Amino acid sequence: MYIDSHCHLDFNALRQGLPALLNAAAQASIAAIVIPGVCPDQWAEARTLVTSLSALSLSPKAEQPRLYTAAGLHPWWIDGYRQIGETESQVVTRFEGELHTWIVEQAPVALGECGLDGAIDTPLALQQRLFECQLRLAAEFQLPLILHVRRCHNEVVRCLDALGAGAVTGVVHGFSGSEQQAREYWRRGFALGVGGVITYERAQKTRSAFTQLPLEALLLETDAPDMPLSGYQGQVNTPLQLPAVAQVLADLRGLTLAQVAEQTSLNARRLFGLPADSVLSL
DSSP states (O other): OEEESOOOTTSHHHHTTHHHHHHHHHHTTEEEEEEOOOSHHHHHHHHHHHHHHHTOOOOTTSOOOEEEEOBOOOGGGHHHHSOTTOOHHHHHHHHHHHHHHHHHHHOOSOEEEEEEETTSSSOHHHHHHHHHHHHHHHHHHTOOEEEEEESOHHHHHHHHHHHOTTSOOEEETTOOSOHHHHHHHHHTTEEEEEOGGGGOTTOHHHHHHHHHSOGGGEEEOOOTTSSOOTTOTTSOOOGGGHHHHHHHHHHHHTOOHHHHHHHHHHHHHHHHTOOTTOSOOO
């Protein structure tokens, strides 16, 4: 069985034909899918989608993958969330209140996708204030974080350290850094998300990192509909590619596919607090 720890199942590119996709995912032994949050409007839409999908009747040969939602403000969505005339402080205060209420009322399995992105125009200072807000709430409610980190590894590590050792845990989504960076996150209690990047032979630095870290430090993900695997560039990615990611990881580490599937699924269940019956009955 597999758990896709990061899949935007609610994005438009995947919404068409979801019943058939979930049926195929069940047949591919995908037991659970975590849908990240990117902004408050999307949290409600994703929750409604999950409720409707959970009522579907799939093939009698397989159970539907369990679907779980997270809640967070992705750096790319900050500008769209900010209202005209709002100061940075007002944005942060309004968002913190909305997220706090959502956590209490809806019990997401994680906070995020959140973090810092040094490649966008949104001021890093505002990104950091909103990120720190989500860090505080993650610590308060003991929820794991789904981190988006791009050209800001040092800044993210400083934010984590400022909160205090062991205050939060989580996963660095779509990790594509070095072994040293990976070990810095793992030492702070953060797993690394293994996705389509590992299928590209040119990604030697990241491939090496994923072979050197303990298997207990890794989660599988697709980031569908984005992050296509090597050979599938330009195509819509789906959760059905998760076994292919697992196979590459198994080959690189000299393990069986079953070993990788079992341990990474256990890692995901532990991190997100998923029930032990997040498995398939085929």
